[in-house]
Amino acid sequence: EIVLTQSPDTLSLSPGERATLSCRASQSVSSSSLAWYQLKPGQAPRLLIYGVSTRATGIPDRFSGSGSPTDFTLTISRLEPEDFAVYYCQQYGSSPRTFGQGTKVEIK
Amino acid sequence: EVQLGESGGGLVQPGRSLRLSCTASGFTFGDYAMSWVRQAPGKGLEWVGFIRSKGYGGTTEYAASVKGRFTISRDDSKNIAYLQMNSLKTEDTAVYYCTRDIDPRGFDIYYYMDVWGKGTTVTVSS
Numbered sequence: 001e002i003v004l005t006q007s008p009d010t011l012s013l014s015p016g017e018r019a020t021l022s023c024r025a026s027q028s029v030s031s032s033s034l035a036w037y038q039l040k041p042g043q044a045p046r047l048l049i050y051g052v053s054t055r056a057t058g059i060p061d062r063f064s065g066s067g068s069p070t071d072f073t074l075t076i077s078r079l080e081p082e083d084f085a086v087y088y089c090q091q092y093g094s095s096p097r098t099f100g101q102g103t104k105v106e107i108k
Numbered sequence: 109e110v111q112l113g114e115s116g117g118g119l120v121q122p123g124r125s126l127r128l129s130c131t132a133s134g135f136t137f138g139d140y141a142m143s144w145v146r147q148a149p150g151k152g153l154e155w156v157g158f159i160r161s162k163g164y165g166g167t168t169e170y171a172a173s174v175k176g177r178f179t180i181s182r183d184d185s186k187n188i189a190y191l192q193m194n195s196l197k198t199e200d201t202a203v204y205y206c207t208r209d210i211d212p213r214g215f216d217i218y219y220y221m222d223v224w225g226k227g228t229t230v231t232v233s234s
Contacts, residue, residue, distance in 0.1 A: 030218075031218060035220045037221070045205065045224040050220045050222070090153075090220070095169060096171050102152045
């Protein structure tokens with residue numbers, strides 16, 4: 001199975017700053033099949049990005065995704081208060097679908 | 109509004125069974141594959157398994173950690189997906205989420221999760 005390793009584990013930033021989250025795959029991710037999700041306590045997780053760089057419906061353009069085929073990045077251009085959360089990458093190009101271990105973006 | 113709601117979680121002893129339900133609304137349930145994903149305390153997300161839509165055969169796939177113990181089914185007339193969990197272990201303790209899966213290219217291969225529920229908590233303990 002494809003192992004995804006996210007870095008850093010925790011990112012401490014202030015509102016308005018730029019956040020850069022990394023996701024590295026143990027082997028090539030097939031057909032650009034990489035997604036990013038946002039998790040907040042007590043809320044339903046939210047799809048942010050699919051197909052490496054396509055924003056899901058309703059996701060603000062401060063979120064962007066890039067990379068391939070083993071190194072991927074989620075960038076939040078200017079952090080808003082509601083963006084402090086845990087972010088997971090996921091590959092869905094091969095079975096089993098796997099997630100990274102998550103990056104927590106916390107308020108500095 | 110597209111929504112998913114999980115129910116059926118609770119405290120259960122090791123070796124016992126539990127069935128979770130995922131009730132969908134706001135979309136044509138039968139047209140979509142559905143997955144279950146879990147998050148153990150202090151851990152990351154783990155895909156548990158999924159069921160295809162009837163249009164793609166309604167077949168299922170499972171993670172190795174639950175294969176042979178967990179079964180996913182669906183009732184399209186009620187807009188509900190189920191996760192039957194048997195022979196539960198303490199390591200199955202987690203928040204269980206159901207998700208709507210989508211493969212926009214229609215290849216029945218590249219499914220990501222575009223809608224999630226809020227989850228239901230399962231605790232396996234004696």
